[in-house]
Amino acid sequence: MTTDTALPGTASDAAVRVTALCKTFRVADGFFGRKKDFAAVRDVGLSVPKGATLGIIGESGSGKTTVARMLAGLLRPTSGDILITGAPVFDAKGRTTAAGRTAAQMVFQDPYSALNPRMNVRSILAEPLTVAPRASRQEIARRVAELTDQVGMAASALEKYPHEFSGGQRQRLVIARALARKPQVLICDEPVSALDVSIQSQILNLLKDLQEEMGLTYVFIGHGLESVHFMSDRISVMYKGAVVEQGTADDILHRPGHEYTRRLIESSRAQPFKTR
Amino acid sequence: AEGGGQKDTLVFAQNVDPRNLDPQNAVQTSADRVNRNIYDRLFTRDRSMKIVPQLVTDYKQVDDETWTFQLRKDVTFQDGSPLTAKDVVFTIHRLKDPALLEARWYEQIADATAVGDHEVQIKTKGAMPTLLAVLAKSGADIVPSAFIEKNGIEEFVKAPFGSGPYKFVEWKRDDRVTLERNDAYWGGTPKWKRVEVRTIPENSTRVSELLTGGVDVATEIPVIDWKRVDAGKTAMELGETTRVMLLVLRLDDQYATKDPRVREAIDLAIDKKAIVDTLFGGKATPVRTRAPKTVFGGDPSLYNTSAYDPERAKELVKQAVADGRGVKLHYSASRGTYPMDAELAEMVTAMLKKAGFTVDLEILEGGAFGDIYSKYTNKDVYQVAFADGLMDSSYALQGFSTVLGKPRMGYSNPKVDQLLAQANRTMDTEERKKAYSEVQRIIADTDRPMVSLYTQPAAFGVSKDVAFTPRADDGFVFDDVTLAK
Amino acid sequence: MTESIGLPRAGTPARSRKALRNIPFPAIVGMVLLIVPAFVAIFAPWIMPHDPAAIDPSRALIPPLPFEGSDPAYLLGTDNLGRDMLSRLIDGSRISLLVGVLGVVLAGTIGLAAGLLAGYYGRFVDAAIMRLVDALLAIPGILLILVILGVVKPGLTTLVVVLGLTNWVVYARQIRAEVLEIRERLFVEAAKNFGVSHTRILLRHITPNVMPTFIVLSTLSVATIIITESSLSFLGLGVQPPDVSWGLMLTSGRDYITNAWWLSTLPGLAIAGTVLGILLLGDWLRDTLDPRLGV
Amino acid sequence: MGYYVGRRLLEVVPTLFLIVTIVFFLVYIVGDPVALMLGENATPERIAAIRDAMGLDDPLPVQYWHYIVSAVTGDFGDSYQYHEPALAIVLERLPATLMLAVGSIVLALVIAIPMGVWAAMHRGGAVDHLVSSISVVAKAVPTFWLGIMLIMLFSVNLGWLPVSGSGTWAHLALPMITLGTGTAAEITRLVRSSMVEILGQDYIRTAYGKGLRESFVVFKHGFSNAFIPVASITVLQFSALLGGALVTESVFAWPGLGQLLVKAVTQRDMPIVQAAVFVVAVMVIGLSILSDISFKLVDRRINLD
Amino acid sequence: MHGNEPLLSIRDLRVTAEKRDLTLVDGVSLDIHAGERMALVGESGSGKSLTCMSVISLLARGLRVSGGEIAWRGEDISRVSAGRMRQLRGREISMIYQEPLTSLNPVLSIGNQLGEAAKHVSASRADVLSMLDRVGFDRPERVLRQRPHELSGGMRQRVMIAMALLGRPRLLLADEPTTALDVTVQDQVLKLIYDITVETGTALLLVSHDLNVVRRIADTVAVLYTGRIAESGPTERVLSEPRHPYTDALLRSVPSLGVKADRLTAIPGRVPTPNEWTDGCRFASRCGFATATCVDKPPFAEFQGQASACWHTDRLIESKGAR
Ligand SMILES: Nc1ncnc2c1ncn2[C@@H]1O[C@H](COP(=O)(O)OP(=O)(O)OP(=O)(O)O)[C@@H](O)[C@H]1O
Ligand SMILES: Nc1ncnc2c1ncn2[C@@H]1O[C@H](COP(=O)(O)OP(=O)(O)OP(=O)(O)O)[C@@H](O)[C@H]1O
Numbered sequence A: 001m002t003t004d005t006a007l008p009g010t011a012s013d014a015a016v017r018v019t020a021l022c023k024t025f026r027v028a029d030g031f032f033g034r035k036k037d038f039a040a041v042r043d044v045g046l047s048v049p050k051g052a053t054l055g056i057i058g059e060s061g062s063g064k065t066t067v068a069r070m071l072a073g074l075l076r077p078t079s080g081d082i083l084i085t086g087a088p089v090f091d092a093k094g095r096t097t098a099a100g101r102t103a104a105q106m107v108f109q110d111p112y113s114a115l116n117p118r119m120n121v122r123s124i125l126a127e128p129l130t131v132a133p134r135a136s137r138q139e140i141a142r143r144v145a146e147l148t149d150q151v152g153m154a155a156s157a158l159e160k161y162p163h164e165f166s167g168g169q170r171q172r173l174v175i176a177r178a179l180a181r182k183p184q185v186l187i188c189d190e191p192v193s194a195l196d197v198s199i200q201s202q203i204l205n206l207l208k209d210l211q212e213e214m215g216l217t218y219v220f221i222g223h224g225l226e227s228v229h230f231m232s233d234r235i236s237v238m239y240k241g242a243v244v245e246q247g248t249a250d251d252i253l254h255r256p257g258h259e260y261t262r263r264l265i266e267s268s269r270a271q272p273f274k275t276r
Numbered sequence B: 001a002e003g004g005g006q007k008d009t010l011v012f013a014q015n016v017d018p019r020n021l022d023p024q025n026a027v028q029t030s031a032d033r034v035n036r037n038i039y040d041r042l043f044t045r046d047r048s049m050k051i052v053p054q055l056v057t058d059y060k061q062v063d064d065e066t067w068t069f070q071l072r073k074d075v076t077f078q079d080g081s082p083l084t085a086k087d088v089v090f091t092i093h094r095l096k097d098p099a100l101l102e103a104r105w106y107e108q109i110a111d112a113t114a115v116g117d118h119e120v121q122i123k124t125k126g127a128m129p130t131l132l133a134v135l136a137k138s139g140a141d142i143v144p145s146a147f148i149e150k151n152g153i154e155e156f157v158k159a160p161f162g163s164g165p166y167k168f169v170e171w172k173r174d175d176r177v178t179l180e181r182n183d184a185y186w187g188g189t190p191k192w193k194r195v196e197v198r199t200i201p202e203n204s205t206r207v208s209e210l211l212t213g214g215v216d217v218a219t220e221i222p223v224i225d226w227k228r229v230d231a232g233k234t235a236m237e238l239g240e241t242t243r244v245m246l247l248v249l250r251l252d253d254q255y256a257t258k259d260p261r262v263r264e265a266i267d268l269a270i271d272k273k274a275i276v277d278t279l280f281g282g283k284a285t286p287v288r289t290r291a292p293k294t295v296f297g298g299d300p301s302l303y304n305t306s307a308y309d310p311e312r313a314k315e316l317v318k319q320a321v322a323d324g325r326g327v328k329l330h331y332s333a334s335r336g337t338y339p340m341d342a343e344l345a346e347m348v349t350a351m352l353k354k355a356g357f358t359v360d361l362e363i364l365e366g367g368a369f370g371d372i373y374s375k376y377t378n379k380d381v382y383q384v385a386f387a388d389g390l391m392d393s394s395y396a397l398q399g400f401s402t403v404l405g406k407p408r409m410g411y412s413n414p415k416v417d418q419l420l421a422q423a424n425r426t427m428d429t430e431e432r433k434k435a436y437s438e439v440q441r442i443i444a445d446t447d448r449p450m451v452s453l454y455t456q457p458a459a460f461g462v463s464k465d466v467a468f469t470p471r472a473d474d475g476f477v478f479d480d481v482t483l484a485k
Numbered sequence C: 001m002t003e004s005i006g007l008p009r010a011g012t013p014a015r016s017r018k019a020l021r022n023i024p025f026p027a028i029v030g031m032v033l034l035i036v037p038a039f040v041a042i043f044a045p046w047i048m049p050h051d052p053a054a055i056d057p058s059r060a061l062i063p064p065l066p067f068e069g070s071d072p073a074y075l076l077g078t079d080n081l082g083r084d085m086l087s088r089l090i091d092g093s094r095i096s097l098l099v100g101v102l103g104v105v106l107a108g109t110i111g112l113a114a115g116l117l118a119g120y121y122g123r124f125v126d127a128a129i130m131r132l133v134d135a136l137l138a139i140p141g142i143l144l145i146l147v148i149l150g151v152v153k154p155g156l157t158t159l160v161v162v163l164g165l166t167n168w169v170v171y172a173r174q175i176r177a178e179v180l181e182i183r184e185r186l187f188v189e190a191a192k193n194f195g196v197s198h199t200r201i202l203l204r205h206i207t208p209n210v211m212p213t214f215i216v217l218s219t220l221s222v223a224t225i226i227i228t229e230s231s232l233s234f235l236g237l238g239v240q241p242p243d244v245s246w247g248l249m250l251t252s253g254r255d256y257i258t259n260a261w262w263l264s265t266l267p268g269l270a271i272a273g274t275v276l277g278i279l280l281l282g283d284w285l286r287d288t289l290d291p292r293l294g295v
Numbered sequence D: 001m002g003y004y005v006g007r008r009l010l011e012v013v014p015t016l017f018l019i020v021t022i023v024f025f026l027v028y029i030v031g032d033p034v035a036l037m038l039g040e041n042a043t044p045e046r047i048a049a050i051r052d053a054m055g056l057d058d059p060l061p062v063q064y065w066h067y068i069v070s071a072v073t074g075d076f077g078d079s080y081q082y083h084e085p086a087l088a089i090v091l092e093r094l095p096a097t098l099m100l101a102v103g104s105i106v107l108a109l110v111i112a113i114p115m116g117v118w119a120a121m122h123r124g125g126a127v128d129h130l131v132s133s134i135s136v137v138a139k140a141v142p143t144f145w146l147g148i149m150l151i152m153l154f155s156v157n158l159g160w161l162p163v164s165g166s167g168t169w170a171h172l173a174l175p176m177i178t179l180g181t182g183t184a185a186e187i188t189r190l191v192r193s194s195m196v197e198i199l200g201q202d203y204i205r206t207a208y209g210k211g212l213r214e215s216f217v218v219f220k221h222g223f224s225n226a227f228i229p230v231a232s233i234t235v236l237q238f239s240a241l242l243g244g245a246l247v248t249e250s251v252f253a254w255p256g257l258g259q260l261l262v263k264a265v266t267q268r269d270m271p272i273v274q275a276a277v278f279v280v281a282v283m284v285i286g287l288s289i290l291s292d293i294s295f296k297l298v299d300r301r302i303n304l305d
Numbered sequence E: 001m002h003g004n005e006p007l008l009s010i011r012d013l014r015v016t017a018e019k020r021d022l023t024l025v026d027g028v029s030l031d032i033h034a035g036e037r038m039a040l041v042g043e044s045g046s047g048k049s050l051t052c053m054s055v056i057s058l059l060a061r062g063l064r065v066s067g068g069e070i071a072w073r074g075e076d077i078s079r080v081s082a083g084r085m086r087q088l089r090g091r092e093i094s095m096i097y098q099e100p101l102t103s104l105n106p107v108l109s110i111g112n113q114l115g116e117a118a119k120h121v122s123a124s125r126a127d128v129l130s131m132l133d134r135v136g137f138d139r140p141e142r143v144l145r146q147r148p149h150e151l152s153g154g155m156r157q158r159v160m161i162a163m164a165l166l167g168r169p170r171l172l173l174a175d176e177p178t179t180a181l182d183v184t185v186q187d188q189v190l191k192l193i194y195d196i197t198v199e200t201g202t203a204l205l206l207v208s209h210d211l212n213v214v215r216r217i218a219d220t221v222a223v224l225y226t227g228r229i230a231e232s233g234p235t236e237r238v239l240s241e242p243r244h245p246y247t248d249a250l251l252r253s254v255p256s257l258g259v260k261a262d263r264l265t266a267i268p269g270r271v272p273t274p275n276e277w278t279d280g281c282r283f284a285s286r287c288g289f290a291t292a293t294c295v296d297k298p299p300f301a302e303f304q305g306q307a308s309a310c311w312h313t314d315r316l317i318e319s320k321g322a323r
């Protein structure tokens, strides 16, 4: 296991700070059985300094999305604390706090279902701004134009509907919407998995650019090692709900500790198969 | 319905299934058509509707209120036990239970006592001119007292038996009642070995069954099918009934029909002839009274006649309007309860409109239609048909008495009350007839709380394998049907 | 076989627009079958050749045109009271369609609301609504109608209310199932992410997306209701004269099937044609709006 | 398994309670049969006397309580018409209706499955349009009209089958066809749409890829998957079918529950109405639970929650 | 490997969507020889699956082969009867599909589904069991009794592979057999396919959009873009010295693990959809080398077994030299 070398900055200016996070689901056991508890996330601790990117990798079902949803305030943790820029995401009663709703926004894996097919782009982008505290009409129009521009879309896109866009363009819209309320943290759950190879790099570049411009903090989830490595300063590896190792991106790549990480790297290293 | 060789099974189809087979608790033509073949009564009506003794050999009116009846001695129930005075007394006593539907006809009977095995004494409250008619009526079927006292009526009606010509075999509700010949019948061997009384509610199905030979006799053939049935292997047999289609009017203050001119105009505006011709191919009889000719006391001068005078009707409506009287009529009628009832309502409505009325026609399904009547919520005009199971004006005209007429129609005429009371208390046939005649004239010519339209014909379809003529009481005696020659 | 990602998603406006350009033949037949009665119903007072209520026994039972004994003044013949069949059919179209449409509006509104609430809020709301739905489903609809109409006197309003009250369960079930799926979609999650209220999520995000299902269900329901109305007429509980509906004409003509076939056959054809039209159109809408709505 | 069955059964309790309550209040507002039975010349006093004797004058909560108690014990009181226990009468009539309903469903399935599969195999083609049109027309034809027409054709004109009544298989034929036609249409449409969906699935392609014959693929791989949706809708159809029986039974004078009910409603014979609705509801619910459980056993992929 | 007759020779294949009158595969030509492992790469919608489906004649309804020829050992199978095609399927040509999760019939047991396939190719139960053993099942008997939902994605894909290989086909078509699987499982399954093809001498046409996968498994590669072949040739050559700007851009846009770059080389714009396709070079709008010439359809130029369709191969090579 790699040593947890602390990044510059103290705990207080960590943009994301997660301690002992657990999530248990009640699921049906077997086909006819009664409910039983299933620990999807177990005792996860994460810390991301402001402006940095934390990559999370792990096999399917290891709990990545579950962590992401809790960070975004969409899912109430069973236990554990989540602080985004120092403010708790959930209050004592387990309700999402106002800070929890604004400070962290999510970019979803599937841009095809992340946009309401029955709303045009303008209303999609405007919607976050209509939520209290509600912005004025002019303010909304201005922000919407600004956002479209930021993600590199033409103003003409505003009157169109999601289906009129390709996957890559939709993902830009998803990102633009996530940025609408000026969050400090973006949680990207496999943002490029559903996209064409040639488009993936556009989106990754965009995310990088935005981070630079606005000093955003990212939690970047992926299951391809290449893109996570490209995006992240530090990487956490999840396996069966727990973080099994974490370290700087290069450390993980060059000195993988966990068996799963090793296999992942091996399969990405593209050595031609040898005949037995 | 073909038997091997000689036909010995009669299949009869009616449109309504019996409610139950308790003779004292059915009041229903369809039940009576079964019951009167299972039971005997003290008296019965012959084919010409004359009251004749059945179980009685001899009878005597001792005084105004006391009668004695000698019973036949050779009568046994179908279980073999003899029918005695005890059974007659039991039956009459049973009819005193007000919860039984037949009870009200027997209210005037004070008591019955057995005088020996074969003599019964009946006491009435005051003179009761209708006693014999009542004893010849559906509820008066004599039931076996011993069995019922022992097992209770619930057990009895599951497999009822009487002393009549046919024995009950089985009743499959909404399907058929099966009966077989009572070989031990005192009145000689009944004609049919087996009789099936089927229930086929849908008109066209009943007609089809008749046409295909599935049934021998079928009731309620719709007018439109008369021609078709009256051809080939089947024939129509039309008869009279006591059922009169009429309009019940309302004389209370809030109704337009309070104005006698309005009521008269209604009477004059309706072309009964046209109605009868259109709806019944001329086979129904226009009448101006609730008691037709076939009913005792029915005034023949009001039979087969009409007061149609459209001009005068218009005139009356105009007058009423000029006086500021409303001529907007609320008209309630049924659909499917009586033959052609909805069509009639539409025709009458059209005629009333022609005379200058405004008509608000409301046609209702059976239950809702009945509700109006039973809750006394009938408005200006309520179209309904009434029969007279007693075949005596005392029943038919009773509704015009203040007791019944007031809540129903807002009608009360002391003269009518007096005439009705008088007719009900005298044994003098002629005097009764006169009184009833006078009541009918008052109703038809001056008061008009009801406007009678026509008597409904009985429309039987009959296979040519058999011969049958309907009875005026709409009943059905199996042995009236004979094999065709 | 499998549609690849490149295709626009089902139910999107562009897809609908595109589909409009190449409407399949059955759908065109369906539209024609529907436009005719709809047109007739709207313009009834102006196109009825005779007074549909004018009784004249002298001209009763005239057969329709090409048949022997017909009268050119009465294209489709007359009924047993001498009323013009064509005029009555035209008049009847109004009530038949009105009952169908209003019944669906009512059923649809209740069903949509119930389905949305049950599907979205789940838990107690869901359990309560679904138990009611189960209960109503277990009592055959027509039976319920029969019992209700046994009480209240039948008429246009009652009929609409009763049909509405018995038909909403179908909507509730289907829409609930749909909502259960839609509420898991990421755009709902996104909306929750920035704090959009439940009401707004229901109205802006979920409702528009159940509309295809809703529309398809509605077409089917109109058909069902029109047919139910005629069954009710048969049982004596439908529209009552002097109002005219096709169902009423059909049933009151039933004794005449062998003698004057047109009395019941013509309204029967009108019903069958309209229902056929609705169903054809519904099939097409289903294919166009939502290929997943299998049943 | 036990847990699931238990939960499913537990859900039935509120459902049944709702049904019973709905029926009670409907019936309550319907009013009573007394006046209807008494006929023309009954005085208001007499009506009141009989109503009192029948316990119809009790206050609403009392009546409701009596009714709930009797529903629980399965005693709905005596029929006003027949003066016999309502439940017994209803149960006596049930077999005839069940026979008709089951017969119709079997008939419908026998017709609908091949038609639907056939149409799905030729999706978009002439066969498909033909089948769709037939099924739509079949659905659009009013039941009673069809019944009367069938009688005209097969009984009156051809003389092949008896007009009405019950007892033999020949008697069952026409009502079964009449009642089954609409259901057949419904199921045909359902089979077609399920099959269209299934025939587009990847595993169908896999089956073809193995080199299997078309008919084999369609029936073994296609229909095996359509079976459950079709079967569960068929179960739902059952309830609609019992509704259709009201009309069919009247047309064919078939002595089933339908006729009993229509009459009970018009005659305001409320014990019968209550018992009948209850029995039908219990049957439909029972059937749907049974089918859910058996489908779940057959196909363990189904998530019933 | 070369020189002898190819096993499968596709010439100028054209697949059209009938209703919308769109050409979706637009003149694809390929040769696969016995024992050769060929990869077909390209982005979503480029026509990879349609090409495979055309070979085994399982195009979805509404699609048809509208031109060209598919020669199977000299016989044009794009026009043979359904009966003849059935003989070939499973015995000569087999296919593994993209979605292991949905490619098995959920209501039938694995044994049942394998059994049908075995019957078709007259394989015995023992053959089935040994094949299951070969694809890595410890207890083949047990698998036979199970139903698809009881198996994981990787296991299902193994079953599919076993099923495809039962008849010892000469050609195995594998349409993105690992896309739906977890990264680490992907690797195992690919390795399995590779090993088996080597063992049995079965030729392989592997569809993928992942260049890493291609590099690991394929002898030759064909790069598809918008229904046409952009470039084809020996894998080694094509991936190291691309002669088509699209291949080049694709290679450069994939983040590599070796060096941690600040930015990725992205291909601007997006893949045009079939209704936007022109006759000229369809990559032109996104291509750095595009000139006015590109409105004409680029010809195929072959260079040492490496063929590419670009007007500007020279400039591409030049620019690379410069870098
Ligand atoms: N709402 C839920 N109810 C029950 N179980 C859940 C729920 N959400 C997730 N799970 C389970 O929790 C586990 C972790 O799921 P999660 O989606 O977080 O995995 P993941 O790492 O994102 O996987 P993938 O790479 O496939 O997206 C899985 O086993 C999943 O089935
Ligand atoms: N059944 C169909 N009807 C119409 N168009 C189709 C159909 N199937 C595929 N297409 C279209 O044909 C084109 C090529 O599809 P194909 O499935 O061959 O792509 P692919 O290269 O396999 O892509 P992917 O990587 O997404 O599997 C796409 O534009 C697709 O939209």
Ligand SMILES: [Mg+2]
Pocket (backbone or CB within 6 Å): A064, A065, A066, A189
């Ligand atoms: Mg995930």
Ligand SMILES: [Mg+2]
Pocket (backbone or CB within 6 Å): E048, E049, E050, E098, E175, E176
């Ligand atoms: Mg593909």
